[in-house]
Amino acid sequence: MTNNTHLTDEQRIDWLRLIRSDNVGPRTFRSLINHFGSARTALDRLPDLARRGGAARPGRICSEQDAEAEIAASKHIGVSLVAPTEPAYPPRLALIDDAPPLLxxxxxxxxxxxxxxxxxxxxxxxxxxxxxxxxxxxxxxxxxxxxxxxxxxxxxxxxxxxxxxxxxxxxxxxxxxxxxxxxxxxxxxxxxxxxxxxxxxxxxxxxxxxxxxxxxxxxxxxxxxxxxxxxxxxxxxxxxxxxxxxxxxxxxxxxxxxxxxxxxxxxxxxxxxxxxxxxxxxxxxxxxxxxERPVELPSREPEDVPSYDEPDNSDRTRIVGLLGPSPIGLDDLIRMAGTSPAVVRTVLLELELAGRLERHGGGLVSLL
Missing domain, CATH: 3.40.50.450 (Rossmann fold)
Incomplete structure (x- = not known):
């Protein structure tokens, strides 16, 4: 995919709200988009996901007003907030696992x-x-x-x-x-x-x-x-x-x-x-x-909403029990949990939004 797919104004506001919300970093942002198909749907699900991950209180979700104010203030000093598929985004940066959703x-x-x-x-x-x-x-x-x-x-x-x-x-x-x-x-x-x-x-x-x-x-x-x-x-x-x-x-x-x-x-x-x-x-x-090799960019906002596997309480208990302060690889975690990769990723997403998970390089995760 080339750098020519533009966000709509509404998508840009939703993307900014999502990445500026508590416990949402670039990797979590991508997981949420992959799960729910759009930033708007992900924003609606954030409180429920954090609660399931064990959050004592819901994290702050960036408001539409705050996002609009940041975009306006950025424009005032000549700063554009661009997505990985847009022309002004450095093409090689768009390829890294934790590329900023908006730069x-x-x-x-x-x-x-x-x-x-x-x-x-x-x-x-x-x-x-x-x-x-x-x-x-x-x-x-x-x-x-x-x-x-x-x-x-x-x-x-x-x-x-x-x-x-x-x-x-x-x-x-x-x-x-x-x-x-x-x-x-x-x-x-x-x-x-x-x-x-x-x-x-x-x-x-x-x-x-x-x-x-x-x-x-x-x-x-x-x-x-x-x-x-x-x-x-x-x-x-x-x-x-x-x-x-x-x-x-x-x-x-x-x-x-x-x-x-x-x-x-x-x-x-x-x-x-x-x-x-x-x-x-x-x-x-x-x-x-x-x-000499062309740079192929991935899409960040799929048009079709992917399937969402809802973990049950036994899945959550088993996966959380396998986690600890020592980092473990995602593939190992999926194998040991004996469930689908989608279920494991969903539980990790819930833990992350609750502020209980740390992601490391090389696909490793640990419990905070």
Missing amino acids: GVRGALEVLARPMIAIVGSRNASGAGLKFTERLARDLGDAGFVIASGLARGIDQAAHRASIDNGTMAVLAGGHDRIYPAEHEDLLQAMLRSGAAISEMPLGHVPRARDFPRRNRLISGVALGVVVVEAAHRSGSLITARIAAEQGREVFAVPGSPLDPRAAGTNDLIKQGATLTTEAADVINAVAPIM
Whole structure:
């Protein structure tokens, strides 16, 4: 499916209400759409599902008025809320399991359809790291790639600055009106003339520590590959590299001195199989075969309402009993429960809407 299926105004309001409601993340959103066929029907069923999942009180459901107000406020600052099947949505991002159902985009939106390479690294970067980043970003930009990064200090900032003329994209951890760090607002404004910015967060959302790993999946998700220039052990850039590998993206690492702790993470990535990168050609040669394959997008709002398997109390008791604090795979859970996949998914959906379930990478789930 191509990026040309538009939501109606009513669907966009319903989608925004659903994703802004309590305990509904991107994966839960997709499960609800798959179960009920539309966001409108899912919204009607949320209180009942949460109650069956054991919620003490119903979670907040975003009102139609709040959704309309967010859409109007977004338009006022030049932000469009787009769905994965619409033209302004980055096509590769639409393929990840937890793609945002609605993405806030602004700037020169045509760059979002171009091939992207993400460049990330240390906030406390070395002079050599910054210089290499500038050269790499410029060379990749000259070769036709849009550079994606997280607008952070250090490597991110250098990557954005060096690729302003060719097009660069910032992935924001907060709302479009809450730029972090604040001193990069001028940089972002300069980027938006020939580049873009995206965020899944509502306007007014101030980024917190837990928002940055969530943001990192979007940095890797938009890109053909991720280049890590400098990264200490246990750094956010290594989280981005790990997520990139899980998403099937190419991972590139720039080698550094064994004596510099800022190179410890990148040197480890190379040992683990990341592509050693010393020039733009290393990246271009690796992603060239991927670029030749067309991007096929899934539909997110089916026209036909799928069948809905209603679990009984014995199903719920058995499935909840199999869950615990240790993550378990969905396939294992279905096998052990001895019931249909639809019943298991419905119980998991109920638990999630009750705030009792945590989803992990690789299709793993655990009980909170």
